Amino acid sequence: MDLATVTSHRLARGRDDLALAPGETLLAGGTWLFSEPQPEVSGLVDLTTLGWPDWESEPDALRIGATCTVERALGAPWGPAASLVSAAADSFLMSWKVQHVATVGGNLALALPAGAMVSLSAGLGASVVIWTPDGGTREQPVVDFVTGAGTTTLAPGEVIRAVDVPVAALSLPLAFRRTSLTPLGRAAAVVVGCGRTITLTASTTRPVVLDADDLDAGLAEVDCWYDDPHGPADWRAHVTGVLAREVRSDLAR
Amino acid sequence: MRINGEPAESTPAPGQCLRTFLRDAGRLDVKKGCDAGDCGACTVHVDGAPVHSCLYPAARALEHDVTTLAGLGTPEDPHPVQQAFADAAGFQCGFCTAGFVMTAAGAPEGADVERCFKGNLCRCTGYRSIRDALAGRVNVGPATADGAAFGASLGAPAAPRVVTGTEAYTLDLPATGVLHMALVQSPHAHARITRIDTSRAEAAPGVRLVLTHLDVPDVLYSTARHESRLDDPDDTRMLDDVVRYRGQRVAAVVAGSVREAQLAAALVEIEYDVLPAVLDPEAARASGAPLLHADKGPESRIAETRRNVVAQTHGEVGDVAAGLATAAATVSGTWRTARVTHAAMETHGARGWIDEDGRLVVRSSTQVPFLVRDELAHVLGLEPDRVRVVAGRVGGGFGGKQEMLVEDLVALAVLTIGEPVQLELTREQQFTLAPCRHPMRISVTAAADADGVLTALVVDVLSDAGAYGNHSIGVLFHGCHESVALYRCANKRVDAEAVYTNNVPSGAFRGYGLGQVIFAIESALDDLARELGLSPVELRRRNVVRPGDDFVVNDAPDIDLVFGSYGLDQCLDLVEQALATVGEEAPEGWAVGEGMAASMIATIPPRGHHSEATVAIDDDDDGTVTVGVGSAEFGNGTATVHVQIVAEELGVDPARIRLHSSDTDAAAYDTGAFGSTGSVVAGMAVAQAARELRSALDAGGEPPLSCTGRHSGTPRSVAFNVHGVRVAVDPVTGELRVLRSVHAVDAGRVINPEQLRGQVEGGVAQGLGSALQEELLVRDGEVVTRAFRHYRVPQIADVPPTEVLFADTYDELGPRGAKSMSEAPYNPVAPAIANAVRDALGVRPYELPMSRDRLWRLAQETR
Secondary structure, eight states, X not given: OOOTTOOEEEEOOSGGGGOOOTTXXXXXXXXXXXXXXXXXXXXXXXXXXXXXXXXXXXXXXXXXXXXXXXXXXXXXXXXXXHHHHHHHHHTOSSOHHHHTTXXXXXXXXXXXXXXXXXXXXXXXXXXXXXXXXTSOEEEEEHHHHEEETTEESOOTTOEEEEEEEEHHHHTSOEEXXXXXXXXXXXXXXXXXXXXXXXXXXXSBSSOEEEEGGGHHHHHHHOOOBOOBTTBOHHHHHHHHHHXXXXXXXXXXX | OXXXXXXOOSOOOTTOBHHHHHHHTTOTTSOOSOSSXXXXXXXXXXXXXEXXXXXXXXXXXXXXXXXXXXXXXXXXXXXXXXXXHHHTTXXXXXXXXXXXXXXXXXXXXXXXXXXXXXXXXOSXXXXXXXXXXXXXXXXXXXXXXXXXXXXXXOOOTTHHHHTTTOSOBTTOSOSSSOEEEXXXXXXXXXXXXXXXXXXXXXXXXXXXXXXXXXXXXXXXXXXXXXXXXXXXXXXXXXXXXXXXXXXXXXXXXXXXXXXXXXXXXXXXXXXXXXXXXXXXXXXHTSTTOOOSSTTOOGGGOOSBGGGXXXXXXXXXXXXXXXXXXXXXXXXXEEEEOOOOOOOOSSOOEEEEEEOTTSOEEEEEOOSOHHHHHHHHHHHHTOOGGGEEEEOOBOSOOTTTTSBOSSHHHHHHHHHHHOSOEEEEOOHHHHHHTSOEEOOEEEEEEEEEOTTSOEEEEEEEEEEEEESSOTTHHHHHHHHTTHHHHTBOOSOEEEEEEEEEOSSOOEEOOTTTTHHHHHXXXXXXXXXXXXXXXXXXXXHHHHHBOOTTOOOOXXXXXXXXXXXXXXXXXXXXXXXXXXXXXXXXXXXXXXXXXXXXXXXXXXXXXXXXXXXXXXXXXXXXXTOOEEEEEOOOOSSSOHHHHHHHXXXXXXXXXXXXXXXXXXXXXXXXXXXXXXXXXXXIIIHHHXXXXXXXXXXXXXXXXXXXXXXXXXXXXOSBOEEEEXXXXXXXXXXXXXXXEEEEEEEEEEOBSOSOHHHHHHHHHHHHHHHHHHHHTXXXXXXXXXXXXXXXXXXXXXXXXXXXXXXXXXXXXXXXXXXXXXXXXXXXXXXXXXXXXXXXXXXXXXXXXXXXXXXXXXXXXXXXTTO
């Protein structure tokens, strides 16, 4: 939809362009920003003109650029994790037409419980690479970066630059389960298994990492079951347990 | 930017999305369904790749090639996908078609259909015909085997235009020379406005007018529209100094652009004295509850303002106590239905202007142009002949557009300023401002003797009207009518009340109250059959009305209703047989059950429904036949039916027939397209006019000739629907899968088999949505599900195939034996599924929707 209050659209060409004036906000794919009224926003600063590579192969990590679209991210060198990545992208409520435009960084910044890139990156133990306003960089595990439904540790002036997925995780046993109130609806519970860790998203307000070897105790201690129109907390807690046990047995294969 | 190969002439504004940029550039084939990326109607290609243009920053498309639906092909030279949608009859209202075609045309080869189209919503078809289009199946044909148009699967006359984006919907008008309106909505469920200051808004750039309660006529009316304006309560002011629900219109700002109007709307300063609110209908009719309309007198036609009761019926026939005393089996329960929204893909909208003769013209997304004309004249103090209301092709209705929600403010603004003004509701406003389906609580007690013959039927209904009465009276009476009258039972009692609350108003919705009450009655009868050891079909056979019976509820029988034909017996047989055949296998460990439900509907609403149509033949070479009819085409298919009727009566090629419809200047009168009347009232008037013309031609008359036909909507016949399903339920997660779905209809003689099948499938799909997944959630009077992403309209993956079966009957009252059949298939779906769930789990669901979480909780009760 049109953003009635917006009067400027700046194209960022370098890091210096990322200092935001009052009312400005960062624009990546725009698939969320343009989907709701944004009465507080008066200016857009476009990140997609920064020229960040979609992905880079680091020694220990596969680095996915924040402005890489979900569609292009599927083409990164995931190795044995490719089918997991595909399943995670598929769990988006939105169609492939949105995945063609939506970015990995935008999905992390939005931090919705049903954010498919949050599920994927948290599940693989990835870290967010954040540019700080002083010109520095900080890194934080995704599971800590997302603090609640729609909230993150991003401070004013900080920008998500990339997400680093540990290469070691890609060759561990992997498993994926999801459910929703309708077959292809907005995710109500997503469970990702990687090695001996099982990560819950969508059914919890923030990612929760459990130990596959102590799953029942871990599930019992979850204190952040999510409740919204896409599923009440009691059902979500129950089906998450069902899915998590299926993931545990998949991992053991 | 190049659009369909041509350079764009303007530059996008910051914050502008591609959708509005394209429409401003005259590309009216790009539709707005949600403006939020959820429905896909606005899909276009950027460099060949499909995107939702409402989410796409227009500035980003500079230097790129944009292709819209009209850029793919033309009516004369359509793209193969466009042709496929026309050949398959892959649309009804056609508002979503642009998005489906663009998505299909840009989809990767071999893409999985359900995943590929999960971002495209269609509310009309139930998706089967869309799947057919995608698979290249052809469903339309020019004529029956013996060459007749009547009875053939003729394609919609507008099909070549709909699939190429050249058919004009309501607001597909030039973007220039029009002012735009934005609304200020109430943040409170109940409050009195103590101060309203429009000075800042009036001083804002581009603003031409700000309307508040101080500026509107002091006339009470109803947004609901019927043949008699006295049918609905006069409880609404165009803008009021008391607001009664969150989201209610408080002020309207008119400015040079939508953006200017929206910005200025935020500058209207309003102070409220917040009043106590009541959100539960049971609490609302209890003593001491805040009263919503105590300021209204008897002239408002509200049943009991001191109890918040807008409508009621209490009555008994026979002796219920005696009927219960003699029963061999008695069952009872209390059922609840959810708030549901129509989700027509085209939102409400209207544009008004003054024509050369100084008349007010309003082009609106309406099912009832004549009724809107008359009420605008009433509210604004004009003579009806000084108002013209016209509808283009309407992008879906489902009852929601039998309501005057935008036309009044547009008309007042046009009269005040003297310039064209447009108001287009946002999708969010469709959720927060426009009426929804009435949530009801229905208690039923049913009793039968040892032979399974009903001895008592007791129904108690509490309907949540929301803040304004609009359709609540009609919905309450209709809801309790054919649902109860379907059964012969000597002893019946019905107590029903519709009660004001400070919730978003409820209104007309497909089925008009029947679906809610049928859900309860058909569930109770299922229990009764179990108690008696009878099959549910057998219990129906022993108790349903048959020709010769009266239609009785809780008072004297309705003598305007007659059996013009009777096919319920066939429908019961057809469903019983079809359900016995194999369907999909159930997954291991899932519980399997079967269920059915029956329903009846009058073919025409009571209390008057009139149509006066003309059929004329030109003296041009090819003898063009022009049909003037007042009813609207909104996906109900009446445009096709009217062409078929005229072709049949005149013996002419359908291609020679031109329809001029839904315009108060095009026909003398039509009450409107609601209550399934497009075929049986307007169609009868059209048929009569065509017959007169045939007679005139046969008597040697020379073109040009014009003849008029009339129908007054009485007497009325009855049509029947029976739905049967087999379902599997996973007791571990609550997931439900439909293994087999069959639906039999008694629609009289079938005018157009493919179109009828489509109407039935669409009704069943909407029924599945209400039964399993749709729910407008309201917390503290605030609608929290205000976008499609939070409100689960069935996607293509959610709708299983339904086998549609036709009873073989011929109606004495309808056109050439036909009966109406577009709203009714919705009605028996939810109880059929509920009965199947009961069969599967051994526990009965009492609440809609039967979402996975609810079914999981239900399954826990069996353990």
